[in-house]
Amino acid sequence: MRYLKLGSRNIDEFLGRISNYGDLYAPQKISEKFYDYRKVEDISQVEFNYNRTITPAKKYFIPPKHEMFEFDMETGEYTETMGDVKPFVLFGLHACSIVALRILDGVYLNEYPDKYYAARRKAGIIIGISCLPDEYCFCNLRRTDFVDIGFDLFLHELPDGYLIRVGSERGHEIVDENMDIFEEVSNDDIENFKKFEKKRHEMFKYEGSFDNLRYILELTENSPLWDEESEKCLGCGNCTMTCPTCRCYDVQDLPDIDGKHGKRIRFWDSCQFRSHGLVAGGHNFRETKKDRFINRYVCKNAYFYPLGTSYCVGCGNCTYFCPAGIDFLKNLIKIRDVVGEVAHGEQ
Amino acid sequence: MDNEFLPFPAELVDVKALTKDTKLYRIRFADEQKQKSFSFKPGQFVEISVAGFGEAPISITSPPSTTEYFELCIKKVGKLTEKIHRMKKGDIVGIRGPYGNGFSIEQLYGFNPIFIAGGIGLAPLRSLIKEVFAERDKFGNISIFFGARRPGEIIFKDELKEWEKMAEVKITVDTADDGWDGHVGFVSQLVEKANISDNSFAVICGPPAMFEPTVEQLKKKGIEDIQVSVSAERRMKCGIGKCGHCIAGGEVYVCLEGPVFTYDRYQEISKML
Numbered sequence: 001m002r003y004l005k006l007g008s009r010n011i012d013e014f015l016g017r018i019s020n021y022g023d024l025y026a027p028q029k030i031s032e033k034f035y036d037y038r039k040v041e042d043i044s045q046v047e048f049n050y051n052r053t054i055t056p057a058k059k060y061f062i063p064p065k066h067e068m069f070e071f072d073m074e075t076g077e078y079t080e081t082m083g084d085v086k087p088f089v090l091f092g093l094h095a096c097s098i099v100a101l102r103i104l105d106g107v108y109l110n111e112y113p114d115k116y117y118a119a120r121r122k123a124g125i126i127i128g129i130s131c132l133p134d135e136y137c138f139c140n141l142r143r144t145d146f147v148d149i150g151f152d153l154f155l156h157e158l159p160d161g162y163l164i165r166v167g168s169e170r171g172h173e174i175v176d177e178n179m180d181i182f183e184e185v186s187n188d189d190i191e192n193f194k195k196f197e198k199k200r201h202e203m204f205k206y207e208g209s210f211d212n213l214r215y216i217l218e219l220t221e222n223s224p225l226w227d228e229e230s231e232k233c234l235g236c237g238n239c240t241m242t243c244p245t246c247r248c249y250d251v252q253d254l255p256d257i258d259g260k261h262g263k264r265i266r267f268w269d270s271c272q273f274r275s276h277g278l279v280a281g282g283h284n285f286r287e288t289k290k291d292r293f294i295n296r297y298v299c300k301n302a303y304f305y306p307l308g309t310s311y312c313v314g315c316g317n318c319t320y321f322c323p324a325g326i327d328f329l330k331n332l333i334k335i336r337d338v339v340g341e342v343a344h345g346e347q
Numbered sequence: 348m349d350n351e352f353l354p355f356p357a358e359l360v361d362v363k364a365l366t367k368d369t370k371l372y373r374i375r376f377a378d379e380q381k382q383k384s385f386s387f388k389p390g391q392f393v394e395i396s397v398a399g400f401g402e403a404p405i406s407i408t409s410p411p412s413t414t415e416y417f418e419l420c421i422k423k424v425g426k427l428t429e430k431i432h433r434m435k436k437g438d439i440v441g442i443r444g445p446y447g448n449g450f451s452i453e454q455l456y457g458f459n460p461i462f463i464a465g466g467i468g469l470a471p472l473r474s475l476i477k478e479v480f481a482e483r484d485k486f487g488n489i490s491i492f493f494g495a496r497r498p499g500e501i502i503f504k505d506e507l508k509e510w511e512k513m514a515e516v517k518i519t520v521d522t523a524d525d526g527w528d529g530h531v532g533f534v535s536q537l538v539e540k541a542n543i544s545d546n547s548f549a550v551i552c553g554p555p556a557m558f559e560p561t562v563e564q565l566k567k568k569g570i571e572d573i574q575v576s577v578s579a580e581r582r583m584k585c586g587i588g589k590c591g592h593c594i595a596g597g598e599v600y601v602c603l604e605g606p607v608f609t610y611d612r613y614q615e616i617s618k619m620l
Binding site: 068069071072073075076077078080107108110111112113114115118119218247248249250251252253255262269271276277278279280281285298299300301302303311 | 402594
């Protein structure tokens with residue numbers, strides 16, 4: 001892999017340069033408590049140290065709501081309306097968010113590639129950044145705390161700048177075209193990179209692996225925990241909307257007021273909504289809130305075979321943004337651990 | 348890149364009422380080339396769109412050997428199907444597909460095929476049944492067991508009559524009314540009473556509630572779970588493994604891996620909710 005250093009004094013210049021490759025989006029502080037990816041109008045607003053964003057990066061590839069076709073109700077014809085997607089730069093993704101996009105790739109670019117997703121994915125330059133975990137993070141248990149593929153550039157924090165890993169052909173091009181702002185990596189930088197990695201690992205609240213969870217879940221479908229926890233659930237869908245790998249969507253035809261034309265639109269859906277499993281005629285494949293609650297746990301802990309990881313990347317968003325205070329990680333640990341023993345990490 | 352979600356205009360070339368809420372639609376792509384290149388397997392489905400009303404997956408009921416058109420059997424159950432029921436010969440719908448794995452006719456070679464259908468579940472099986480009749484000498488005895496809620500809900504009545512020439516055809520209704528002198532009860536009871544050899548392969552399509560009692564009867568006749576195929580019911584929406592509504596256990600997109608499963612695999616999946 002190719003490594004470079006970006007010195008502190010060149011960071012603003014770097015942001016300026018990468019915005020030449022397309023509209024720049026990066027995490028910004030949007031309120032006292034929250035961060036979110038926003039279009040960068042002012043480089044000084046870009047946040048390098050943040051724990052999580054209120055909406056995941058998936059929104060740039062599967063927008064929360066977007067038009068698929070226009071239709072003519074008289075001829076019955078549908079016409080594709082998506083124009084070219086302008087190149088854009090997505091700066092500041094954490095490792096878990098990059099793994100999440102690769103999971104989405106597996107679904108959206110399978111044997112039936114999704115044209116809308118593919119076009120946006122092709123147009124997006126991905127620049128990752130290292131992070132330190134907070135108490136909600138468990139990407140280490142999901143083995144998604146470090147990425148080796150799926151980004152163009154990845155920035156690792158150093159005391160005096162960033163160590164950059166170049167992860168794609170496009171990454172190489174960007175670097176080649178801007179060599180004047182980069183330096184060679186020194187031995188001190190390598191030591192500092194290792195120190196940061198060590199510190200990061202020591203900060204994780206839990207250790208171990210969740211590799212067996214999928215099966216333990218299957219074996220504990222009768223646990224009383226499901227009743228207790230699903231009872232608290234408001235069914236609001238925040239957990240799935242903020243999840244970087246939740247990808248369910250719904251589609252609707254919306255006629256215009258003239259009654260002659262209209263648009264077929266696609267928008268995020270959630271398995272936590274009653275309508276998710278409801279079919280015409282009234283049958284619901286996930287009738288109760290408990291059914292829907294368990295479904296999310298099973299779905300997130302299932303394996304995405306191409307990567308060998310679970311669909312959950314351990315970002316902690318679903319817990320952090322849950323208005324009912326349902327703790328996904330604690331529930332998983334409760335399920336995994338032996339009944340009667342003190343839960344791991346709870347001492 | 349092609350847009351897999353784009354529906355192709357297709358004409359309703361014939362519409363026939365089968366019961367008071369179920370119609371048979373004969374459909375042909377407006378583009379002749381598209382119709383010519385359209386091939387499918389029994390048990391596969393298409394997505395049918397009506398501009399302004401939405402889209403739904405519907406199984407193809409005609410056999411693949413019929414190439415000048417294909418047929419969909421549609422029951423009026425929701426907003427889109429109500430609209431389709433108001434449409435007439437010559438009207439245009441949008442079609443994309445076919446999708447799903449479909450039934451494997453080769454799997455039935457050398458066996459006595461048993462087709463077990465409940466309600467509108469006969470529609471996808473009809474495609475396979477016709478195909479089996481067309482290759483008659485590759486199979487043993489053919490049985491068709493069909494259950495409808497009421498006598499008035501029996502679809503493909505004339506064809507069922509005609510099929511008696513080539514197969515054992517038994518019909519039952521959940522609830523009889525005046526004038527019905529046939530069997531009353533569930534379709535599993537037809538299986539129970541039938542003379543079935545263990546060299547049979549059963550294909551089941553209908554409401555999921557009928558699977559278990561039916562398979563139980565088949566088992567008593569020595570038919571293993573791997574000699575049974577079912578077409579699974581789910582809320583399928585996009586048909587191509589994207590929208591997530593039909594995911595079972597987080598892993599199986601029923602629209603891609605299914606909807607047809609051997610019964611042993613189906614049991615795994617249905618447990619996953």
